[in-house]
């Protein structure tokens with residue numbers, strides 16, 4: 249089963265689940281990223 253990456257919208261076999269917060273920081277939802285996008289996301293979280 250493949251998943252669609254939240255960022256690049258490509259289908260990916262390797263799904264990394266991340267939590268996205270809305271602008272208020274209150275609501276959250278789970279999204280799926282492919283490996284390259286997940287790496288980018290991790291780096292962005294570190295600041």
Ligand SMILES: [Zn+2]
Pocket residue numbers: 253254255256257258281282283284285286
């Ligand atoms: Zn991606």
